[in-house]
Amino acid sequence: MFETPIVSESIREIAPDFRGLSIHVDATGTSVDELDPNILADAYKLVLDGGPSWAEAHLASWAEVYSRFGAKPSRTPCSAQALRKRVLKDGRIPAINPVVDLYNAISLRYALPVGGENYDAYVGCPRLTIADGSEIFDTVMNGEAVIEHPAAGEVVWRDDMGVTCRRWNWRQGTRTRMDAAAGRMWFILESLGTMPREALAEAGETFVDGLQRLMPGAAIETQQVSFTRE
Template identity: 70%
Template sequence: MFEIPVVDERIASIAPGFRAISIHIDATNAETGSVDTNLLAEACNFVSAGGAPWADAHLASWSETYFRFGAKPNRTPCSAQALRKRVEKDGKVPTINPVVDLYNAVSLRYALPVGGENYDAYVGRPRLTIAAGTEVFETVVNGEAIKECPAPGEAIWRDDAGVTCRRWNWRQCSRTRLDALTGRMWFLLESLETMPENALEEAGDMLTDGLSRLMPGCGILKQKLSITPPP
């Protein structure tokens, strides 16, 4: 059973037009499949050719949102902007593994942050909220495991054990990192009002189609998220 992610109503003051697609995958009994190995390269070429017509406006909206909770998007951009910058600089992004390559391809093609995590490592319900500044974030710096805290007022994803992603979607914690195509997984596609809603739906379809091909027989739970009061 999957806990439905919750978006804190206080996020409305930062990003009133926030909406997302949450995709839970149960690959416990899935078979091993494959996905088009050209997807990531094709997405990079798409960005190099100009990308989606809403891309610049949507990524600019994310930068404005980061400013609203005190982050500096030029230093710590949202994940979609970071990927795009790598393509603009190098013409490509490195291959990591099939599932990461897949969601990076979706992120680049649709100019929106996409993340994938090991849901079995979660403790309690995932939630997007405002940091008090005392939460624990587990990460790795220069090969060394460390723990740090977010800034008070920072937008974070967290569970009952601590921060799972700092600065909204800038950096995932090491605890919930997705490194195997087994068990239960959670994927999240996040958008703001400057991205067409039908494009968000298309991005979700591209990801679920790829995951189905990569893990034939997996269970899929797809849900829309928006700003709602916490339970």
Template identity: 65%
Template sequence: MLDFPVIDKEIAGIAPDFRAISILVDANGAKKGMIDPHILQRACDYVSSGGPEWGDAHLASWGEAYSRFGAKPNRTPSSAQALKKRVEKDGRLPSINPLVDLYNAVSLRFAVPVGGENFDAYVGKPRLSIADGTEAFDTVMNGEAIVENPAKGEVIWRDDIGVTCRRWNWRQGTRTRLETVRGRMWFILESLATMPEEALEEAGDMLVSGLRELAPGCDVYRQKIVVG
């Protein structure tokens, strides 16, 4: 059994219906594989054709959750909403690498925020908590590495030394960014009640299947997370 991530009790006051799937992948010793090179474009096409029937309601629920902790979802949308907007504008997303393409495809197909992290860069356990405003967030601005602080009261993912993702799932930090299939990788699929529970499980299945194709022989540990 995994004993992470940690969800602070204050999160229940913002999203009492929050639930997620946590997936830890150990690719040490795994072979090098590949996935369908068209997986991302097919997900984009699915969004362009309308996406899941509950998708808009689920993304709207994330906007409401953002508003409860003071974020402005139209300016800083959830990661899933941001991906959808890009597809609606351009009809596609540029390929980054097979790993990122995989979890972006899952996010688009299921209208669900999906985060991918380099777990070997973590210090302590991932924690979903409320910022006090002093935490360090490593990011890049105008091509330069900088350190920001979240707003007080902002929902953040963090570890023992700083923020790993701001505004719940809006922007990842650079310190734990996942760029290649190697070592230990951690993924989190985050949902609210407007996403059917079986759809969340299907999203997790799609991600795990793709990860096993990318890293044959990897070890996968999956855990269901609920708030409270």
């Protein structure tokens, strides 16, 4: 059974127009096909042509939200902005694995942050909340495993063990990183009010279609994520 992700009511003050789409996948026992290279190529072309039409406004909204909780978006941009900058600079991004490449293509095509996690590594359900600064975050620095702590007041995704993604969707931790497309996976598509509501729904449908093509037979659950009183 998958647990419903929690978005703390405290996030409403920072991003009252936040909308999330949660997608759980159980690919246990299924094989993973190759990703159609045209999926990434088409996403690159759209970005290089200036699309989608809401990209500039949506990414500017994310920068404003980051500033509200004390992050510097020019230094630590949201994941969608970081991907877009790499494509605008280099024309493409390095391939990782079919599932990661697929959700990166969705992020680029729809100008929204998309995260992918190894759900089997979670302890308790994913929660979007405000850190108090005592939480642990496992990462890598100069090739060595290190433990960091988020700043007090920082927006983070976390579980019962610690932080899984810092500064909302800026940097993923190593413990729940999806190194292989196998077992149970969790994805979160995150938008703000400057992205059309129907575009978020379309992004989810396009992503699910891609997942079904990559992993025929995988069980997929999709649900809207809303604010919750913890």
